[in-house]
Amino acid sequence: xxxxxxxxxxxxxxxxxxxxxxxxxxxxxxxxxxxxxxxxxxxxxxxxxxxxxxxxxxxxxxxxxxxxxxxxxxxxxxxxxxxxxxxxxxxxxxxxxxxxxxxxxxxxxxxxxxxxxxxxxxxxxxxxxxxxxxxxxxxxxxxxxxxxxxxxxxxxxxxxxxxxxxxxxxxxxxxxxxxxxxxxxxxxxxxxxxxxxxxxxxxxxxxxxxxxxxxxxxxxxxxxxxxxxxxxxxxxxxxxxxxxxxxxxxxxxxxxxxxxxxxxxxxxxxxxxxxxxxxxxxxxxxxxxxxxxxxxxxxxxxxxxxxxxxxxxxxxxxxxxxxxxx
Numbered sequence: 399x400x401x402x403x404x405x406x407x408x409x410x411x412x413x414x415x416x417x418x419x420x421x422x423x424x425x426x427x428x429x430x431x432x433x434x435x436x437x438x439x440x441x442x443x444x445x446x447x448x449x450x451x452x453x454x455x456x457x458x459x460x461x462x463x464x465x466x467x468x469x470x471x472x473x474x475x476x477x478x479x480x481x482x483x484x485x486x487x488x489x490x491x492x493x494x495x496x497x498x499x500x501x502x503x504x505x506x507x508x509x510x511x512x513x514x515x516x517x518x519x520x521x522x523x524x525x526x527x528x529x530x531x532x533x534x535x536x537x538x539x540x541x542x543x544x545x546x547x548x549x550x551x552x553x554x555x556x557x558x559x560x561x562x563x564x565x566x567x568x569x570x571x572x573x574x575x576x577x578x579x580x581x582x583x584x585x586x587x588x589x590x591x592x593x594x595x596x597x598x599x600x601x602x603x604x605x606x607x608x609x610x611x612x613x614x615x616x617x618x619x620x621x622x623x624x625x626x627x628x629x630x631x632x633x634x635x636x637x638x639x640x641x642x643x644x645x646x647x648x649x650x651x652x653x654x655x656x657x658x659x660x661x662x663x664x665x666x667x668x669x670x671x672x673x674x675x676x677x678x679x680x681x682x683x684x685x686x687x688x689x690x691x692x693x694x695x696x697x698x699x700x701x702x703x704x705x706x707x708x709x710x711x712x713x714x715x716x717x718x719x720x721x722x723x724x
Contacts, residue, residue: 401425412528413463414454418447444468444507458482458493465495465510466529473497474523475531476513477540483531484562486553487605487684498532517575534562539571542580542587548612551587555604558591559648559680565591603635606646609683610636615693618644626671632664638693642700643668643675646683674699 399407404424409416421431431449434440440449443464454460462483466473476498481489498515499505505512522536532540534557542550557563565588572581591604607620615638622637636644645661665675676696682688 409451412467413457413459415443415448415450415460415463415467417467418449421449444509446507461493462495463528465497465507468507469497469499469505469510469512472499473512473530474499474518475526475529476537477532477544480532480537481541481553483526483529484534484537484557484560486534486537486556488549488552490684519574534560535567535571538563538568539575539578539580539584542583543578544580547583547586548608550583551590552605552608552612554587554591555608559605603646605680605683606635606644606678609686609689610693613686613690613693624668624671624673626667628667628671630667632668634668639697639700641673641704642696643673644693644696645675645677646680647677648680672703674703 401424405416405421405426408420408424418428418431422428426434431440435442435449438452441452441454442449443461446468448464448468450460450464462475462479466475474497475483477496478489478492478494479496482492494511495509496511496513498513498518500518501514501516504514518532518536522533523530524533525531531537538550538554538557541553545553554563554568568584568588572578572584575581603620610618618636618638620636621633623631623633624637625631634643635646638644645665647661668675674696676692678689678692682692
């Protein structure tokens, strides 16, 4: 394999980015590297020894990788950048690059926010592809100082769904750093998850409830037991306006073929008893327009069945039916 082939292999594992040292290791002399940069075949990033091929899209992933390589091997993706990497809700549009490094190394590089940290335990840094990133628990703790309660609650619920954190790990993080300003917010989120959502059976339901509240949806109850005319008792995730059943499905459980067959049978029984049924998959919950569309359609079908008048508002649909639950 020639030097270009060796470099291609390195770049392919790093979102198309490489360093000058890596190019040297692949067989490129400094003079050759300088000519490639001067001729525009290779492009420098952050005024440093980080390079990509000309025409490489300046995506967020490429920019993040270039930033990490520019700062050095002790760079750890953190805060909003870590939240975006973990795909936590409401952090998918931020372009800022935020990294943390150990005390004593805080480079000043335009376009990269680099913070020092005096306390970053080994278990708080994990591998995510070719990145070193703060764990979801540490990320949530860091976000507590820079975001609001609802955003943090939704992010924590998604962290639970991913299996990357839980209340015990979060409270342990709070106790480990008792003086951090974000601690009260983390405690409030923990209290809400423990109290308000105590009847939920899955994290997907927690995420769904947060999104419904965020959109201003009212007139619903959670985990309602219904007794069908067949004598069978079923529990539905959300009962909307008394006759609308909204099921919030997680792929881990409801993606199974046998489970889906059982879900279809249950839906048929509910519809035969006069209920309107809709489903939302947990991956759809980050799309607020999709959630509104499903809720509006469900309420319209309930209204058509019961003869209620439906009043539409910008974000949700509110029924004037007296059969709606509170």
